[in-house]
Amino acid sequence: MHFEKGRLSIACVCMVLGFMLVIQFRSTEDIRASQPTQRVEELAARLHQAEAENQALEAENRDLKGMSGDAKSEKITDDIMMISGMTPLEGPGIVITIDDSAKKAKVENDPNLYLVHDEDILKVVNELRAAGAEALSINGQRLTANSEIRCAGPTISVNNVRSAPPFEIRAIGDKDNLTNAINMRGGVADSLKVWGISLNIQPMDNVWIPAYKATAKYKLANRSSKEEETK
Amino acid sequence: MIYAVVGLLIGGALGFLVPFGIPAGYSSLFSVALMACLDSVFGGIKAACSGNFDDKIFISGFFTNSLMAAFLVYVGDRLGIDLYFVALLAFGLRIFNNLGFIRQHLLKKH
Secondary structure: OHHHHHHHHHHHHHHHHHHHHHHHHHHHHHHHHHHHHHHHHHHHHHHHHHHHHHHHHHHHHHHHHHHHOOHHHHHHHHHHHHHOOOOOOEEEEEEEEOOOOOOOOOOOOOOOHOOOOEEEEHHHHHHHOOOOOOOOEOOOOEEEOOOOOEEEEEEEOOOOOEEEEEEEEEEEEOOOHHHHHHHOOOOHHHHOOOOOEEEEEEEEEEEEEEEOOOOOOOOOOOOOOOOOOOO | HHHHHHHHHHHHHHHOOOOOOOOHHHHHHHHHHHHHHHHHHHHHHHHHHOOOOOOOHHHHHHHHHHHHHHHHHHHHHHHHHOOHHHHHHHHHHHHHHHHHHHHHHHHHHH
16 A cells, blocks of 8 residues: 555544544434433333322322211212212113214215214214213213313314224113114214214113223312302 | 554544534534545545555545535535435445455455
8 A cells, every 4th residue: 555655644634533433423322322211211200200190199089988988978979970970880871883984985075974073973972961871981081071072183082082983982871762862863873874974873781981081180260159150 | 554543543532532522413414524534534545555645635535525525414404405315325335335446456466
């Protein structure tokens, strides 16, 4: 090799190269060490925190349940829990399964008509409530007083949890009443069947409905002692 | 050859001693500049093998290539053109070409 001409210059260049190599190596190591691991650690810490919080709340819940020894107050608490959706319930009722249309969309029709929408679910739920359903859940989400049924892109969000079709609506109540309310002529089932949306009603002797899983948080609303509105 | 190795070692030591690293935002520019430097070095070795090594060309190429590569990637970034991969590909190809040439030269010699 014929490097003899510029030994010093080559040494300089090699020095710069070595410097750059090491700097690059170091910063890559830094990035590798810092970003993903930091994120993982952060997430793990958050998970631990949430789990601990959850356990504490569960323990508190159990203690409170145990403490109310008075039968009357327990009864009241039970009723409130049932109404608010904080306990899982079971009883006779129906399970409705709604799925997108299996029909092929006609060219001249809007393909949206062949899909299940939040409005369809809302209508079904409304009919069930009017027919005296005591408890309702959609795809495992208990419907509470604060639950929303809302379109979220291709999915439907209930209790801020999204789920995709098929939707399984469980209802506890009088089987015949609930079934008839849905199958009423000109009712919900009829209007959905036009588009081929499948709506399957299954009366059952024992329907299980889960509890509302999230905790109720009231950030803005406060308890009021006023019984009537004063001006 | 000794000079080159000693230079490399001194540079490496300096790199370890310097307290700062490359900010994450500029790491892509820096890596492209590094690729350009490596390319220049392999080009220099190739030139030395074929006997027409010129230190002026080598040094000017070394610095201009790396600065221009980083600058182009920077401009591309600003314009929304991802020149980063293009530069890496181009330098990578050239490095491997030069490496092949050097290997053939050494094999022929011995």
